[in-house]
Amino acid sequence: MAEKIKLWGRANSANVQKVVWALEELGLAYERVDVGGKFGGLDNPEYEALNPNRLVPAFQDGDLTMWESHAIVRYLAATYGEDKIWPADPRQRALVDQWTDWTSSTFQPAWLAIFVYFVRTPSTVHDAAALKAIVDKANAAFEIIDRNLADKPFLAGDTLSYADIVAGTSLYRWTNLNIERPAFPNVEAWHQRLLARPAFVKGVCVPFADMLAK
Ligand SMILES: N[C@@H](CCC(=O)N[C@@H](CS)C(=O)NCC(=O)O)C(=O)O
Structure with missing residues (x-):
């Protein structure tokens, strides 16, 4: 076996x-x-x-x-994956790769910077301007996702792909940190779609309070 x-x-x-x-x-x-x-x-x-x-x-x-x-x-x-999270069509696959590579190069560094700030900086010494600069950068990336999701349920089209997996991992932390979040209705709808998937809840919705600086 x-x-x-x-x-x-x-x-x-x-x-x-x-x-x-x-x-x-x-x-x-x-x-x-x-x-x-x-x-x-x-x-x-x-x-x-x-x-x-x-x-x-x-x-x-x-x-x-x-x-x-x-x-x-x-x-x-x-x-x-068969055809599940890995589309066979090269044009569809190209979009999956695009969002995945963008997550590595742009989106993840932007949203993780907020998390790292909360991990490293005790709330007593938070610098509002420094935090806002980091949050604004992440929000600019979320806005790109929001616009993309205006006409589709998942990042690369009609079905969940591995692009949703690498990018959607951000959502639990982003929504549970004490930060200003503009309304991104398409991101919120995407988040709700992901929350309906037991695999997302099991993998991603993992409490992190013990990782934050006191
Ligand atoms: N690009 C790598 C990054 C891996 C990475 O930075 N891992 C972090 C956790 S997310 C780590 O190992 N940190 C040290 C630790 O957990 O002790 C990947 O995507 O696998």
């Missing part, structure tokens, strides 16, 4: 959450091992052999060992 898929990484890591969501979405059996954050373990030579960056996630499927969350999600989509 094939070895079970093994995912290394704490459940409250955004990049691990993408992989959990994809695994759940595809109904795959897997084992997740808590490493990173308060669990430590990333500096062990055994872990470094799985991910030389000493970051989570790391991933194993049989004799395949790999890292980089988006590449892992793409692998799962290609191997087990």
Whole structure:
């Protein structure tokens, strides 16, 4: 029998959450091992052999060992997705890749900067102007998503793709942090659509209060 898929990484890591969501979405059996954050373990030579960056996630499927969350999600989509989260049509696939690459280059750095601010900065020393500058940058990226979703339910079209998985992981934290959020009705409708999916709720809606600076 094939070895079970093994995912290394704490459940409250955004990049691990993408992989959990994809695994759940595809109904795959897997084992997740808590490493990173308060669990430590990333500096062990055994872990470094799985991910030389000493970051989570790391991933194993049989004799395949790999890292980089988006590449892992793409692998799962290609191997087990059939036509589910990995469109076969090259033109549709191009749009999925576009939103996925944009998430890496632009969107994730923008929204994660807000989270990192709350992780590193105790509320007693919050600098309103500095926080606003970070939040404005993230909101500009959310606005691009909002405009895109004006005429479609998911980022690349009519059905959920792995682009929704890598970008939608932002929504739980973004909506649960104490920040000013302009009304983005299409983002909100997308969020509600994702909340109806048990795989999103299990993978992404993971409490994070204990990660924030007091
Ligand atoms: N580009 C990498 C980034 C990985 C990354 O930055 N992981 C963070 C958590 S989201 C990490 O390992 N932090 C150290 C820790 O958890 O202890 C990916 O997408 O897999």
